Amino acid sequence: MAPLNPIYPMKKILPALFLIFLTLPIHGQEKTLAEKLGYSKTDKLLIIHADDIGLAHSENVATLASMTEGMVNSTSIMMPCAWSTEVGELIQNFPHLDVGVHITLTNEWFNYKWRPVASAEKVPGLISESGFMHFDCATVSQNATPEEVETEMRAQIEAALKIGIKPTHLDSHMGCVFYGRPEYVASYLKLGQEYGIPAMITPEIVESIIKANPSLFTEFDVDNLPIITQIASASPQEYDEKGMEGYYTSLLNNLQPGITALLIHLAFDDAEMQALTLRHPYWNSPWRQADYDFFTSEKAKNLIEENNIKLVTWREIGAL
């Protein structure tokens, strides 16, 4: 499916890049993040993180249900999307929940569209000829200046605050902040510091972006940033070959020590999501229903208990 190609290399690279299990402490860091949280180096800590709340009504309801009735313990919101305001209302009775800002620089769906939160005149490089955000990260990094990306990231954080969300963390939709220009990562970390919240990074990002471009990161005490141990997320190949239950069962039974952020995507396989994810064979409506089904199942709960996995949140990390 030719039109989809630009997305998938990124999505394939993400797990490949980040699933390198770096459990050694970072040079100069006396305690790992796990130890700072009061755990030992050998404890298996897990953030079960639902990306993409705010994307659609179906996504909002499924994600919230997975947090209040299932095992999901963190989410992050896509502020440019039409349904993001609903999240402000839905979570107002659950102020303890982890809700970060899922920095969104792309609009990867064919028939459901959004524009940047910032004024078009301030961020022209983030806007495609169609008037919406670009379809993939590569086009973003070819077109958007670091200043534009910082402007848009700030606008998204401010928009979240405006609907009553006090973000617990920052992360990046489709990983676009981490692809392309290292200046994007500098702005992302700067905004995390400015708003007093952790911006998700991994040892791989520290090595390949921060330490490779030291002049951009002089204002940060890199070794003391809240660096998680690894990211895990189902790939198209795992979805096809193992199915979601198979993939997550294997992941939970073999979880490595340290803090793993498991990135999942939850929605109901309904008319709205089917139309929204049209012609996308992955991260689509049935994929999201399968994530929902697994993380609201007894099996997920039991696997987490049996494997002595401890759930941690971005709120706890931010409190450090």
Added chain:
Amino acid sequence: MAPLNPIYPMKKILPALFLIFLTLPIHGQEKTLAEKLGYSKTDKLLIIHADDIGLAHSENVATLASMTEGMVNSTSIMMPCAWSTEVGELIQNFPHLDVGVHITLTNEWFNYKWRPVASAEKVPGLISESGFMHFDCATVSQNATPEEVETEMRAQIEAALKIGIKPTHLDSHMGCVFYGRPEYVASYLKLGQEYGIPAMITPEIVESIIKANPSLFTEFDVDNLPIITQIASASPQEYDEKGMEGYYTSLLNNLQPGITALLIHLAFDDAEMQALTLRHPYWNSPWRQADYDFFTSEKAKNLIEENNIKLVTWREIGAL
């Protein structure tokens, strides 16, 4: 329900203003629009017009189905909404269908939001403190200059062209173009002329806005504008007292001569629409399902035939 008040006066005034059945030819106009279309003055002509396509996926599918399988013969699109792009794809196999631009200056729903199509810096008066369009027409007319409204109307028409829609007409969401500043109407007519498509107006608009502000309309040959005879649309009172079937049955059995534009709103009463129309007791999800049910029923078809009502389209009017 206090937060809703600003909308409803407009919605109540609309039918009251326009349901004055002016069947006399306008002064100086030799033939009525009906006669120009080849009908007699006594013929009962009807445009069954679905407002709001583009609003939501549910709205898009229900509206298209009502046009291909039911009695609806015209629609107009809300370009600022997240689902408007889907309409371009859905209608590509139906190039004969009437699709106009439903000029949208408000965002009246609580949890499903949109911004203007034009850059925020060009149309600040159209944007509320929340960053989205204002909730009601009164706030639009208090804040938006005529220049801003013209800029946004043009941006919406251009956005429709960009997704492959060649608009057959212009009309106005919630009637906001007709409330507030007469300059809005001058821009609306000007854009209709510029793009060579009819902009829906009624004798009431001619009398109360155009003839009351002649200096704004010097460039128009007002008597030769395509003026329909009347607008009809269910009011909350009619919905409550008669139900949709009762209201439409009575309307079709008593239709007056001339060209009536019957404005309806179709969607499925599903999870998406229920959340979208939350806390709106009217024009909400069940209201739209009732419109869909009636205008895809055999009863609607039979009533139109029995009453010798002739269906006309904006495309036919535009061809004059």
